[in-house]
Amino acid sequence: xxxxxxxxxxxxxxxxxxxxxxxxxxxxxxxxxxxxxxxxxxxxxxxxxxxxxxxxxxxxxxxxxxxxxxxxxxxxxxxxxxxxxxxxxxxxxxxxxxxxxxxxxxxxxxxxxxxxxxxxxxxxxxxxxxxxxxxxxxxxxxxxxxxxxxxxxxxxxxxxxxxxxxxxxxxxxxxxxxxxxxxxxxxxxxxxxxxxxxxxxxxxxxxxxxxxxxxxxxxxxxxxxxxxxxxxxxx
Numbered sequence: 001x002x003x004x005x006x007x008x009x010x011x012x013x014x015x016x017x018x019x020x021x022x023x024x025x026x027x028x029x030x031x032x033x034x035x036x037x038x039x040x041x042x043x044x045x046x047x048x049x050x051x052x053x054x055x056x057x058x059x060x061x062x063x064x065x066x067x068x069x070x071x072x073x074x075x076x077x078x079x080x081x082x083x084x085x086x087x088x089x090x091x092x093x094x095x096x097x098x099x100x101x102x103x104x105x106x107x108x109x110x111x112x113x114x115x116x117x118x119x120x121x122x123x124x125x126x127x128x129x130x131x132x133x134x135x136x137x138x139x140x141x142x143x144x145x146x147x148x149x150x151x152x153x154x155x156x157x158x159x160x161x162x163x164x165x166x167x168x169x170x171x172x173x174x175x176x177x178x179x180x181x182x183x184x185x186x187x188x189x190x191x192x193x194x195x196x197x198x199x200x201x202x203x204x205x206x207x208x209x210x211x212x213x214x215x216x217x218x219x220x221x222x223x224x225x226x227x228x229x230x231x232x233x234x235x
Contacts, residue, residue, distance in 0.1 A: 014062025046071035055208030074212030114196035
């Protein structure tokens with residue numbers, strides 16, 4: 001090894017970390033916790049999960065942060081629960097109920113027709129409680145100031161829903177499994193499912209099961225990660 005090679009800093013090759021995000025944590029909360037626990041100089045996540053969602057969060061460190069875009073572009077799989085007959089502004093339990101609708105008319109045929117409308121390549125309007133920027137402001141910031149969909153033009157986007165399966169034995173509570181492309185908002189699918197059933201709906205639970213070939217079954221909890229790094233800290 002020559003003198004120039006000896007003087008060159010050792011580059012961090014980076015890691016891909018699979019974390020099972022807990023309920024109420026933001027994705028940024030997880031990044032901040034792992035950055036401190038793992039003593040990482042550079043770390044980022046490959047796809048936000050809402051605070052009320054749990055499941056797979058991919059984090060990349062060091063040089064592997066260059067792969068974040070490629071991870072974000074991969075197919076996603078979710079499981080969750082929606083409830084027909086009520087709505088909230090955020091389409092989940094972050095906000096209070098703002099509407100109640102009938103469900104007695106909803107048949108299996110109506111639900112299957114709704115699923116057909118929401119499967120395949122579709123145009124989807126993102127929820128107002130999302131991080132999309134409109135006029136330099138995040139939509140959720142505008143929503144928290146009292147703005148509604150009637151006040152803001154939210155552009156639709158094309159996404160692909162490859163699978164939308166439901167289990168209805170606890171109707172009007174419905175358990176679902178969705179496989180979809182990058183950029184798909186599950187809360188928007190829930191909202192649109194309720195509308196297609198001539199009712200309303202909100203999401204009561206969501207879990208990201210998979211991103212591409214990475215599965216939440218192989219992820220660590222935050223506590224497990226911290227415990228491992230306490231034994232073998234990153235230098």
